[in-house]
Amino acid sequence: MVLVLALGDLHIPHRAPDLPAKFKSMLVPGKIQHIICTGNLCIKEVHDYLKTLCPDLHIARGEYDEDSRYPETKTITIGQFKVGLCHGHQVIPWGDLDSLAMLQRQLDVDILVTGHTHQFTAYKHEGGVVINPGSATGAHSSITYDVNPSFILMDIDGLRVVVYVYELIDGEVKVDKIDFKKTTATTAN
Amino acid sequence: MKKVPDWLNSSLWSSVASPSDRISPYDSKSTTAAAPHPATEPPAPVLPPSVVREEPPELEPVSPSNDRGDDENVRPERPSAEDISRQSLLLAELSKKVINIGELRRITSQGLPDGSGIRSAVWKLLLGYLPPDRGLWLSELAKKRLQYQNFKTELLMNPSEITRKMDKSTVSGNDEMKSTSGELSRSDLTGGEHPLSLGETSVWNKFFQETEIIEQIDRDVKRTHPDMHFFSGDSLDAKANQEALKTVLTIFAKLNPGIRYVQGMNEILAPLYYVFRNDPNEGYAASAEADSFFCFVELLSGFRDNFCKQLDNSVVGIRSTITRLSEMLKQHDEELWRHLEITTKVNPQFYAFRWITLLLTQEFNFADSLHIWDALLSDPEGPQETVLRVCCAMLILVRRRLLAGDFTSNLRLLQNYPSTNIAHLLYVANKLRSTP
Numbered sequence: 001m002v003l004v005l006a007l008g009d010l011h012i013p014h015r016a017p018d019l020p021a022k023f024k025s026m027l028v029p030g031k032i033q034h035i036i037c038t039g040n041l042c043i044k045e046v047h048d049y050l051k052t053l054c055p056d057l058h059i060a061r062g063e064y065d066e067d068s069r070y071p072e073t074k075t076i077t078i079g080q081f082k083v084g085l086c087h088g089h090q091v092i093p094w095g096d097l098d099s100l101a102m103l104q105r106q107l108d109v110d111i112l113v114t115g116h117t118h119q120f121t122a123y124k125h126e127g128g129v130v131i132n133p134g135s136a137t138g139a140h141s142s143i144t145y146d147v148n149p150s151f152i153l154m155d156i157d158g159l160r161v162v163v164y165v166y167e168l169i170d171g172e173v174k175v176d177k178i179d180f181k182k183t184t185a186t187t188a189n
Numbered sequence: 190m191k192k193v194p195d196w197l198n199s200s201l202w203s204s205v206a207s208p209s210d211r212i213s214p215y216d217s218k219s220t221t222a223a224a225p226h227p228a229t230e231p232p233a234p235v236l237p238p239s240v241v242r243e244e245p246p247e248l249e250p251v252s253p254s255n256d257r258g259d260d261e262n263v264r265p266e267r268p269s270a271e272d273i274s275r276q277s278l279l280l281a282e283l284s285k286k287v288i289n290i291g292e293l294r295r296i297t298s299q300g301l302p303d304g305s306g307i308r309s310a311v312w313k314l315l316l317g318y319l320p321p322d323r324g325l326w327l328s329e330l331a332k333k334r335l336q337y338q339n340f341k342t343e344l345l346m347n348p349s350e351i352t353r354k355m356d357k358s359t360v361s362g363n364d365e366m367k368s369t370s371g372e373l374s375r376s377d378l379t380g381g382e383h384p385l386s387l388g389e390t391s392v393w394n395k396f397f398q399e400t401e402i403i404e405q406i407d408r409d410v411k412r413t414h415p416d417m418h419f420f421s422g423d424s425l426d427a428k429a430n431q432e433a434l435k436t437v438l439t440i441f442a443k444l445n446p447g448i449r450y451v452q453g454m455n456e457i458l459a460p461l462y463y464v465f466r467n468d469p470n471e472g473y474a475a476s477a478e479a480d481s482f483f484c485f486v487e488l489l490s491g492f493r494d495n496f497c498k499q500l501d502n503s504v505v506g507i508r509s510t511i512t513r514l515s516e517m518l519k520q521h522d523e524e525l526w527r528h529l530e531i532t533t534k535v536n537p538q539f540y541a542f543r544w545i546t547l548l549l550t551q552e553f554n555f556a557d558s559l560h561i562w563d564a565l566l567s568d569p570e571g572p573q574e575t576v577l578r579v580c581c582a583m584l585i586l587v588r589r590r591l592l593a594g595d596f597t598s599n600l601r602l603l604q605n606y607p608s609t610n611i612a613h614l615l616y617v618a619n620k621l622r623s624t625p
Contacts (some may be wrong), residue, residue, distance in 0.1 A: 001349040003384055026385040031273055031397055036521045097370075125370035135274045157349040165375060176375040 002079050003031060005054070007151035008038025008087070008115040009135035011064065012046050016137035020149050022173050023136065023166065029053050032153070034078060038115030038133065039087035040064050057138060062087040062115070075107055079156045080182060084109030088116035088132070094143075098121050100130045110182060111154075112162070120150045120165060122178055129180060131163065138168065159183075259615055267312045276302050280559070281320045283310060288321045297567035298619075299336070300560055300612065309468040311330065312461070313480065315566045329477070337479035341436065344443045348384070348392045355379045400442065402450050406438045409455045417555060419463060430466065433478040434458055437485060451496040456550045458485050463555075488566075492573045495546045511541050521621055525588045533596045540603035542582050548572060552583075560611045564618070575618070582618035583609075591611045 005027070012018060019027075032054045032100035039062025039150070041047055046124040050057055074085040091099045095117040104112040110128045118141035120134035134150035141147060149168040154161055163178040239241045278296050282288060293314060301308045313319040318333070319326055346354075358380035367608060383392045397441075410431050414420040420434075421427055437458060442450040461484050464478035473480070498504040515537050519526040529535050543551055561579065568575040584591070585605060591599050 001347045030400075031384065038285055089445065122373040122375075123371065124373050129373065156386060157353075158354075162349070163380075164385075165386070166383075168381075175378055175381075177378055177383070178373050178375055180373065 002033050002156045004034045004036060004078060004154040004156060005032045005151065006036045006038070006113050006131065006133045006154060007136040008093070008133060009040045009062070009118050009139060010046055010137045010140035011040055011042060011135070012137065013052050013158070014042060014064065015139035017137055018166050020077065020138070022168060022171075023151065026166070026173070029051055034058070034076070036074075036076065036083065036107050036113055038062065038085065038113060039070065040115070042066050043134075050061065051071070058085055060085045060087045063089050073103075075109055081111055081156055081161065082109040084112040085110070086114050088114035095119070095121070095132070097125065097130065101125050101127055104130060118147045120148075120152070120167065122165075124180070146184060163173055201549070218613070250411055274300065276305075279307055279311070280450055283307070284323075286313060286323055288323065290321050291569075292378070294567045294569055297563055298615075299565045300615075303556075303559075304469075305467045306470055306473070308465050309470075312464060313484060314561075316484045318480065318484050318487065323418070330480075333483055334476050334479040337440075340440050344440055345436070346398045351392050352379055352382050355382070370525065402442050403435075405452070406435055406442065406450050406455070409452055410434045413455050413459050414555065419466075420459065428449055430462070433466075433481075434462060437462070437478060437482045437564075440482065441486065441489075448493055448496055453547050454485075454489070454496070456547045460550060460559055461485055461488070464559065470495055488572065491548075491571055507542065507546060508538075510538050510573070511522060514541050514545070514577050516578055517577060517621070518584055521581060522585055524593060525584065529584070530590050530597065533594070533599050535596060535599050535603070539600055541580055543604075544583070546575055547578065547612075548576055550587065553611070555609060557608070557611050561615070562611070564615045578621045579614065579618040581615055581621055585617060586614060 006149070010016060010019065018024070027167075029052055034056045035050055035058065035121065036061040037057065039060045041050075041059070041077050042062070042064045043066055047057075047059070057135065058074050058076055059065075059070045060074055061068070061072055072086065076083045084104060086103060086107075088094065088100075091103055092112065093099060100114060100123075104114045112128065112130045112143065114130065114132055115135070117132060118135040118139065119132065121130075121132045123130045129156060133152045135141070135147050136149055137150045138147045138149035151166050153164045153166065155164065159182045160182055161179075161182075165176045165178065167174050167176075229500050275296065279293075279301070281291055282296065293311065294513070297311055297315065301311055310319070314321065320329055381388070382392055385616045388394055411421075413434065417520055418424065418427060421429055423446075434455060438454060441454070460479060462477055462481040465484075466474055467478070468474045486504075492503040494500045494503075494506045495510065497506070502508055515526070515530065530537070548558075549561050552558075553561065564579070565572040565575045586609060587602060587607070590602055594602065
């Protein structure tokens with residue numbers, strides 16, 4: 001039972017001052033084992049804050065990130081799943097399923113987590129699952145101002161993943177979940 | 190101040206373990222030849238013992254049982270006629286169709302033999318786990334062991350499994366990752382449960398709160414009796430035993446949210462589990478975990494209040510119990526009481542707290558503490574009352590050293606109580622009974 005927090009596109013301080021208070025009250029240290037961040041934090045303080053929630057932090061570089069040392073893409077193995085991470089501004093058209101599927105095949109991962117569109121989406125295709133956690137602060141994207149703050153929490157338990165989607169709609173936190181399973185175990189390479 | 194009567198100053202009361210003191214505890218009855226005592230009439234209510242220990246009739250082989258590294262409870266091997274008769278009495282009582290618990294208590298108070306599974310059966314009877322009617326044993330045991338299994342499966346599930354069980358009805362259509370492409374459907378939460386939930390009744394929230402307790406249990410179990418191979422070390426057995434201890438304590442903590450786990454409970458559980466696990470009957474030994482869980486609950490029920498912080502200062506709390514010990518000492522040996530508490534200001538909380546809450550498991554070696562527990566469990570007054578008398582006896586036995594000592598030496602002595610003849614200690618404790 002591994003809990004993985006995926007979030008990104010916070011754009012602190014340029015487009016948003018902080019995470020919504022209701023999100024912050026839920027995110028306490030000690031519960032989460034890994035954090036994957038799609039990028040665009042943008043400053044070191046946010047990095048430090050995330051580090052206090054969980055020491056195992058993975059970040060991909062977004063175009064506005066001030067720390068240029070984050071990698072463009074990253075692959076992590078958590079339990080039976082290989083998880084890929086990329087900000088997503090590099091994949092054109094932005095948010096297009098087929099193009100993201102290409103990236104997923106390139107990285108050879110079961111779950112690909114990207115951001116940039118600031119919209120939560122979760123797609124399934126032959127190669128695996130593509131998830132976009134949206135923007136955790138509700139910062140406006142390059143395309144639209146109509147953004148609800150959102151992030152996801154994945155509960156990886158053996159071959160099964162339950163993705164809990166946390167969204168702030170009209171000031172209230174709404175939580176949904178998505179369930180999916182993998183058919184075969186990953187072979188260790 | 191009263192002059193100390195000579196009889197009280199005699200070497201009988203000395204706690205220094207001389208080789209002659211290493212006789213089997215069951216010899217107490219055989220040495221009834223009383224050498225004449227200094228004839229002064231004892232002013233204190235404590236009667237001079239009629240047993241003389243200076244010349245033991247037979248010097249038993251000095252057993253290695255005092256050595257902390259010995260797991261096997263080896264006591265002097267040569268059983269006296271006493272031992273054999275007591276053992277046969279016990280076996281006779283235990284093989285009756287309906288066991289007379291009162292009679293059992295009487296025989297047990299003089300001590301149980303190690304080995305041959307007698308202690309395991311007797312403790313279970315004394316703690317009410319086994320009913321006195323032998324015919325009911327099989328069904329009772331089966332019932333209780335099944336109950337424990339159910340506790341384990343229910344309570345040790347992690348929240349992922351719990352929520353999966355909760356929504357078994359809604360089998361998700363997103364099973365195969367290799368099937369159709371498209372947007373993944375979002376479904377509602379079952380019971381509003383999600384991992385970051387801060388709700389009081391949330392399984393996730395409870396899980397995270399309990400994680401801390403489980404970590405504490407884990408640390409304590411690893412520290413239990415580090416000198417014994419049964420509990421500590423790298424052997425598979427030791428690991429299995431530690432796991433069993435952890436499971437019992439975890440389930441207890443989950444079933445008792447009011448008291449949870451308090452450091453020290455592991456020490457109370459350890460002797461129970463040890464005795465049951467070393468039962469020569471294979472079936473019993475295999476279910477030692479379940480049996481010790483229920484016996485632990487029963488034993489703890491008598492003095493749960495000692496472990497509850499809020500009750501510390503109340504009438505039932507540990508402070509008041511320690512005060513009662515103090516009163517008892519004052520009643521039986523006022524000189525010692527005065528010297529200890531007033532002159533040298535050794536507050537009984539400094540030493541008695543551990544003695545009482547842990548039922549003396551930390552003060553003597555493991556084998557000795559099992560013998561003390563025989564007396565504690567068999568006494569009709571109950572372990573909590575009996576332990577007070579034993580503590581009082583412990584103080585009286587070292588009175589000479591205490592009277593000669595100051596705060597530091599007294600405290601050091603009491604916090605590292607010297608090993609002593611347990612039978613003698615229990616005899617003195619018995620004498621302190623407040624029967625009119």
